[in-house]
Amino acid sequence: MNELKIVGKSIKKIDAKDKVDGTAVYPQDIYLENMAFGVTIRSTRPHAYIKVDTKEAEKIDGVIKVFTYKDVPGKNHHGVVLKDHEVFASKKVRRIGDPIAFIVAETKEIAEYAKNFVKVEYEEIPAVFDPEEAMKEESPKVHDRDNVFYHFKIRRGDVERAFLECDVIVENVYKVPMVDHAFLQPEAGVAYLDEDGRVVVIASTQYPHFDQEEIAESLGVNKDMVRVLTPAVGGAFGGREDITVQIHLAIAALTLKRPVKTIYSREESFLAHSKRHAMKMYYKTGALKDGTLLALEAKIIGDSGAYASWAMNVLRKAAVHATGPYYIPNVKVDSFAVYTNNPFTGAMRGFGATQVPIAYEQQIDILAEKLGLTPIEIRLKNCFREGSETSTGQILEGFIPLERCIEELKSF
Amino acid sequence: MEAIKPKSLEEVLEYKYKYKNDAKIIAGGTDLIIKIRKGEENPKVILDISTIQELKGIRETLEYIDIGSATTFTKISECILLNKNLKGLKDAAKSVGSPQIRNRGTVGGNICNASPAADTVPPLLALDSILVLERKGRKREVYLKDFFKDKGRVDLGEDEILTRIKFKNLLKNQGLGFYKLGLRRALAISRLSFAVFLEIDEMNRIEIIRIASGAIGRFPMREYELEEYLTGRIINEDTLKEAESLLERIIFERLKGRQTAKFKSIAAKGVFKKALLNALYLCKGVNEFEKN
Amino acid sequence: MKKRGKGIACIFYGTGYGNGFPDVSRAYARLLKDGKVEISVGATEVGQGAKTVMVQIAAETLGLSDKDIVLINEDTSKTPDAGTAAASRQTYNTGNAVKIACENLREKILDEAVKLLGVNTKVGLHIKDGLIHVKSYPSRNVSLKEIAENNKELKAEGIFTAQTTQMDENGQGAPYWPYTFASCAVEVEVDTETGEVKILRAKHVLDVGRAVNPTLVEGQIDGGFAMGVGYALMEDIGLKEGRMTNGSFEKSIIPTSLDIPEIEKVLIEYP
């Protein structure tokens, strides 16, 4: 390989200077001429049919318009995989925090004041909060379909027979909670029309080109008519994968033909974006006397909350990584993504591969203890090496330095 | 809302007399501004006392250490006038929120908001502090231990404000220890705290003990039953064990029915013990909190 | 009583969307009139350093300094789709797209250099510090600026797709590539009387391939570790009938500077 001159060097981060000077521009830092301000009305009930009356709010001096699902020019939906989010809830809300209306007013203060005058009538319906409850047939349905919307399986070898051959078996249930990305910059954005009549949306997002498509679809325009600008983004960690401010702002700017801005408070940020999937992980791991792992059976239930977001990819990734980086010849994994009326969950740093280590690594430690091995010994015995086969039958080729990673810990 | 920035204490009392309960005192603002924004408070008038010099600072009189109610936590934690034996008060002030909060937040606000988790209140209780309350043309004193009426409610007249907090300076064989359990090491709201004032003789016999707890009741409070038990005893492992199990029973009883009852009644033992040992080391002139 | 203990853990992680998803990244490169090269990349800078590593990869590929790369970013009307800034995919996927775009541009530049230098082949030409030299006769050279001035726009595209396959009904297949490996050790102190946990020290060993910018890689380790500390010890969205009971920074806590220890970091690099 040629000698590298720049790759491999810790050159200064090119956006760092503006950030230390305080001149880096985040969406909330943008102030435009004639800019209106928007605030979002959100559901306060986890599962209810709704009726919305915006008349009183619209009469308030300084309120320009209150947008609801009726004002969505194109499709009233979005979503990274399934289009199961509504831009504005039309008939029913599925979680606390679902957007229902967007009040646009001359100032932030007026918009905030007008919130008190948007009437939302809730007719509450039975809700479900526990994913395992939600899996039952008689459980309330969050969408017009089965709550279990994804089931992924791994079948490798013969788990049942292998467990009979194991000298030691460890069986446990692990639960991990939802957590928030807690990026420091709450969601904010500005939208306006440029000279060419395009809708420009300035927002913090992880994937501007996908936002562009989703915005265009809800506006009912060709995607070339939408331009997404991503100035400084104040952290993301997966929490900016799903649409939050973008479509509301685009609709308002396009309709009103003037710039519109919105900024979420920290509390609204918690309501608006996804969470890390809470998971319940049933684990059974078996090994031979010498520590060789022989079989693993796992059932992983992910609480997707009210919407799918990236749940399929997250639960798939959880399943594929369920063995940990260890060769196990007999594997049976079932992972499920389940709708509930909880906050929706989606991408967050590690994407399903973060939850499962809490289970598989504790299993390994317990096995080691039972077998009189050290945590390092049992890992070295089973860890993936060049040529190892994963539970999906993938052969690991190239540079697989896990053994070295573990050896490095011996001196700790 | 009308915002007023009086120039002197006299002016403050004048306004307070004029507006009574319509006027809310703002000093650090670290609680009030949040409450106003959440709509939990909607005062007609706010009186800013954050720059009134008469209400700031710590001084020593013949008998007392005397702290102005608008003195910030930073000033308390850095005050050289507060001697080593008062370390528990400094520790408590240092444990409040963050440097930014400590630079604004005041001891008077901490007392008057009457939050169960107020960090500096348990040490001030253990010091048996006296509050100076002033209204136009009149001044009165009340013991801090008698000041709290309920969660968030205090014995303060509608035209009255807290101006000073005073307590007796400590002697060589006295010490004030504090320990706080938070969920993290900074920006932590107290889950549980204890302050212990201790006076011992050469045999480690407890001459006087005053114990105050935080975050295990409707407001920070003295733990009289425990004090009574410990008074006159020699501090040793058996005494500690006995005291701890008594404390566990007291706390469990107090929090009965609450989710936190079990955790707090057990953790309280450890937190109390640390506060007590901190006090003990100060009495004996040992600097470091030793590992146990 | 305070008790101390050590623990270790290992992980592997499959990069990207995976499972046969059309995981495509695109990038453009263009020679500017002043001899600098503009790269147009849609990958979002979320703080991780995407802008910086894309510039480094372009500069390396073209034999230029990072100062000679002009980055176009932050605007969908000026950048091609690079997929999402997630799943640890941008440096690998979009970085490769930038590399390919720059390699393609390099070939076009060299084609033009052949004409200007009057040599018979581009074999043996190389770019250094904004000049194209005949390797064995460096005084015969032409600058990128001259090439730009003598040509209408030279530009190129790079497309990179990470190869993965969709798994079958038994979950068999090659769903992710590449996988990365890591190990971690911590020593903690637990106060058995109060339940307080203190992390005393930690060590992280990470298989990173080739660290494009080691400081940025270390920053990811530090940040990921802190998030892990929060996940293990303090973070938990409280839910009651679908309602978050701690949806604010007052109630929902993340680690502060005092909760995180120094971390010994080891980067395992290859090639």
Add this chain to the structure above:
Amino acid sequence: MNLKKIDVNINGKDYCLEVEENLRLIDLLRDKLHLTGTKEGCGEGECGACTVIMDGEIVNSCLVLAFQADKCRIITIEGIEDEIIKNSFIEEGAVQCGFCTPGMVLAAKSLLDKNLNPNEEEIREAISGNLCRCTGYNKIVSAIKKAASIKRGGDSE
């Protein structure tokens, strides 16, 4: 809402302003003066992104009402010309998303103005009111160490 007249010095410049009585200092800085380097991350003093230096001490500008700043001297990130601290942040990799950075720089400045030889614990304590979700703090700590060392006259360690 009544307006209140205040005299305030911001970044060395005297302002005579009329402010709403419930206006927060952060809103004054951002919305009225467009000094947007001061960030709002939580609005309740928990994150420190809105840190400014007020009469020599760091405060959360979301927890100060603008009228309280009457006769005060405020320094925001825009008024910080301390290139040693800023460069140390850049060189040590202490900046990722950057949203906490202005507050961190101000906290660092406030520390080093008082103590040129802080130990690790003092540095961590000084920035403990500033949350960062990206860096895990370690590189910020080393940036402050480095800045302190340069200020003491040493080189960059």
